[in-house]
Amino acid sequence: GESVGLHLPTLSVQEGDNSIINCAYSNSASDYFIWYKQESGKGPQFIIDIRSNMDKRQGQRVTVLLNKTVKHLSLQIAATQPGDSAVYFCAEVGGSQFYFGTGTSLTVIP
Amino acid sequence: DTGVSQNPRHKITKRGQNVTFRCDPISEHNRLYWYRQTLGQGPEFLTYFQNEAQLEKSRLLSDRFSAERPKGSFSTLEIQRTEQGDSAMYLCASSSTQAKKLFFGSGTQLSVL
Numbered sequence A: 001g002e003s004v005g006l007h008l009p010t011l012s013v014q015e016g017d018n019s020i021i022n023c024a025y026s027n028s029a030s031d032y033f034i035w036y037k038q039e040s041g042k043g044p045q046f047i048i049d050i051r052s053n054m055d056k057r058q059g060q061r062v063t064v065l066l067n068k069t070v071k072h073l074s075l076q077i078a079a080t081q082p083g084d085s086a087v088y089f090c091a092e093v094g095g096s097q098f099y100f101g102t103g104t105s106l107t108v109i110p
Numbered sequence B: 001d002t003g004v005s006q007n008p009r010h011k012i013t014k015r016g017q018n019v020t021f022r023c024d025p026i027s028e029h030n031r032l033y034w035y036r037q038t039l040g041q042g043p044e045f046l047t048y049f050q051n052e053a054q055l056e057k058s059r060l061l062s063d064r065f066s067a068e069r070p071k072g073s074f075s076t077l078e079i080q081r082t083e084q085g086d087s088a089m090y091l092c093a094s095s096s097t098q099a100k101k102l103f104f105g106s107g108t109q110l111s112v113l
Helices: none
Strands: A010-014 A017-026 A030-036 A043-053 A056-058 A060-065 A071-079 A087-093 A097-100 A104-109 B005-007 B010-014 B018-025 B032-039 B044-050 B053-057 B065-068 B073-080 B088-094 B110-111
Touching: A010 A017, A017 A087, A017 A104, A030 A060, A030 A071, A030 B073, A043 A056, A043 A060, A043 A071, A043 A104, A097 B044, B010 B018, B018 B088, B018 B110, B032 B073, B044 B065, B073 B088
Parallel strands: A010 A104, B010 B110
Antiparallel strands: A017 A071, A030 A043, A030 A087, A056 A060, A060 A071, A087 A097, A087 A104, B005 B018, B018 B073, B032 B044, B032 B088, B044 B053, B065 B073, B088 B110
């Protein structure tokens, strides 16, 4: 199977600060990457995606950066809010398969 | 709400019993996936369907697990002779062939006593 891992299992940030969640992937042939947010008792929710031919993509308050040289993916959340508290997963996509990392638990301190 | 629907939300069973979960995907999605998730871990792939065809199963999937999608719409996941190690959240997700985004249901939390 594929190996998708996260550098930090937990992250605490002050409300209003920016958050950065990192992810390492192993398959250089993966052509698509996705970040998901999972709140307690719920299924993962799509946040943002990026194709392998891009190195940056921006959404509303979120930015994903892709560094294919070192096989690294990051999710930046601007002006973090209490509602951002959740577990965040990166997933790499190869063909029709999605491979998920362990996840980072983000806690926003009011 | 036309998202992915899973039933039941929670299931408590005794070891050795059989359980069956249902997933109703987003109606226009032809791909359906089953994942298992334990606390602190990411979703682990179990199997996936394209229409009614089961195209791939995880090599880690015990033969006690079986999934069906008889008409290419809803799917069921059955676990026979449950074991305590089967306790987990079972997630269903769907996607279309064109878009690679997976849409997840809220999952079925299984507890085997």
